[in-house]
Amino acid sequence: MASSVGYKRKIALVIGINHYSIDSLQYCENDATDLAITLKRIDFKISLDLNCDLIKFQNKIDTFIATIEPDDLVLFYFAGYGAQNDDENYLLPSDYNYRGHERDYIVNNGINVQHIMNKIKEKKCRSTIYLFDCFRFKTGTKGSTSKQGLLSINTPAETLIVFACAPGTILPDETKNNNNGCFIENLLKHISTSDKDIEELMMNVAGDINRQTKGFQLPYQRSSLTDKVYLKKSNNQGKIILF
Numbered sequence: 001m002a003s004s005v006g007y008k009r010k011i012a013l014v015i016g017i018n019h020y021s022i023d024s025l026q027y028c029e030n031d032a033t034d035l036a037i038t039l040k041r042i043d044f045k046i047s048l049d050l051n052c053d054l055i056k057f058q059n060k061i062d063t064f065i066a067t068i069e070p071d072d073l074v075l076f077y078f079a080g081y082g083a084q085n086d087d088e089n090y091l092l093p094s095d096y097n098y099r100g101h102e103r104d105y106i107v108n109n110g111i112n113v114q115h116i117m118n119k120i121k122e123k124k125c126r127s128t129i130y131l132f133d134c135f136r137f138k139t140g141t142k143g144s145t146s147k148q149g150l151l152s153i154n155t156p157a158e159t160l161i162v163f164a165c166a167p168g169t170i171l172p173d174e175t176k177n178n179n180n181g182c183f184i185e186n187l188l189k190h191i192s193t194s195d196k197d198i199e200e201l202m203m204n205v206a207g208d209i210n211r212q213t214k215g216f217q218l219p220y221q222r223s224s225l226t227d228k229v230y231l232k233k234s235n236n237q238g239k240i241i242l243f
Helices: 028-041 054-067 102-109 113-122 182-190 198-212
Strands: 009-016 045-050 072-079 082-085 088-091 127-133 159-163 220-223
Touching (some): 009 028, 028 045, 028 182, 045 054, 082 102, 127 182, 182 198
Parallel strands (some): 009 072, 127 159
Antiparallel strands (some): 082 088
């Protein structure tokens, strides 16, 4: 039977982008902000950024990773556009504005997911959770010319990776509650539950989304966690710092 893990700190980098040079989205800022507020309430130290361009996005990642310590629980969330290119996944900053050959452009103007994961892996933190909520396209458009959605990702040790929907698919940027995308709407219902293992928690979220969308959207996850991970413990009395 797996044991639970104690953490020196719980820290999160949360990024949401609505305002793109091409085809702005509508609910990513709300999703990122509401998640950050909820994580703060359950004792996460939060780094939140909205509508960051490439340079700011890169700097935010580097600054956050530099703070990671070995006994930390680390969470990374991104809401916005994501794309795949030559078997690599990319998160797109607000100033992403390709002209011509996007295959070449994205390498220098997107945020490589594997680069983020490699850098965090080097910090040897206790556990890492990635939430990729970037399988979106603006309603009424065809979206990017890149391949749709993100590719499935190999999971580093002690890591949980969650996609808002199946790899290689995308969903319209729509809401059921007039504020959030379906993934965050349902995640927020569960994420503050005390003494609930993260994998079981995400299974409950996936079930709610599947029922809400009548099978149209089903989150996908891969895990290499060897211990139970609780985002909130019933005896947790820590304080939060927002930076």
